[in-house]
Amino acid sequence: MSFTLPDLPYAYDALGPYMSRETLEYHHDKHHLAYVNNGNNLLKGTEFEGKSLEEIVKGSYGKNAGLFNNAGQHYNHLHFWNWMKPNGGGAIPGELEKKIAEDIGSVEKFKEEFVAAGVGQFGSGWAWLTLKDGKLSVTKTPNGENPLVHGGTPLLGVDVWEHSYYIDYRNRRPDYLKAFVDHLVNWDYVAELYSKAV
Ligand SMILES: [Fe+2]
Incomplete structure (x- = not known):
């Protein structure tokens, strides 16, 4: 499975004033994209090709630092975008x-x-x-x-x-x-x- 960059689950300016459009443009479009692209390049030809992202993260830890750094950050950022929402905080289920x-x-x-x-x-x-x-x-x-x-x-x-x-x-x-x-x-x-x- 290769890594892909999903769209943000909200508009770029939806998290203001706490997180700006400019931050999300850099963070999502450049930083997260770099983890996706580097991760895909480093995945090629390894034993982890075809594995799930979670398996790649766990399996590469301590074994393949380059792949781990990018796969780990891809995993973290996939969730990070969903860990936020406009008008977030507030009551916990x-x-x-x-x-x-x-x-x-x-x-x-x-x-x-x-x-x-x-x-x-x-x-x-x-x-x-x-x-x-x-x-x-x-x-x-x-x-x-x-x-x-x-x-x-x-x-x-x-x-x-x-x-x-x-x-x-x-x-x-x-x-x-x-x-x-x-x-x-x-x-x-x-x-x-x-x-x-x-
Ligand atoms: Fe980040």
Whole structure:
């Protein structure tokens, strides 16, 4: 299976003022496209041709760094576009809200931990809400890694590479993360991933 770049699930200017058209044009049309193109080139002739994206991500981790970086980022970005929506944030579907309260303490505590994980990721990477062994937790990973390669399921992730926020927030990563959790998260998509994983 080769990688393809899907269209954004909303208009380029739909996430303003929290994420601008210019950011989405660069991030989706250039950065994500580069992961798709590089990934396809690096996939050719490897044992991973014909495998699913998840299998490629898990299988190439620690074995084929070039392929892993691009396949991992392709996986992460496919979800990232869906982890946001216009007028996002807000109420969390009941089952998931209950699980967050049980495992993390409260929704407020989750938000604090999630923002802190993103702020605390030195350099490029991602912060996550991860389901592992039946339990939710907040984690972070460098570069293109994600919870899949650590035995977990990513339910929500935020891109903290500078290309995700520098146009809109310059160096203010904490402000970007706060806007993401308060105004952008598509909790329906997170809940859908949660229900598939349990
Ligand atoms: Fe990105």
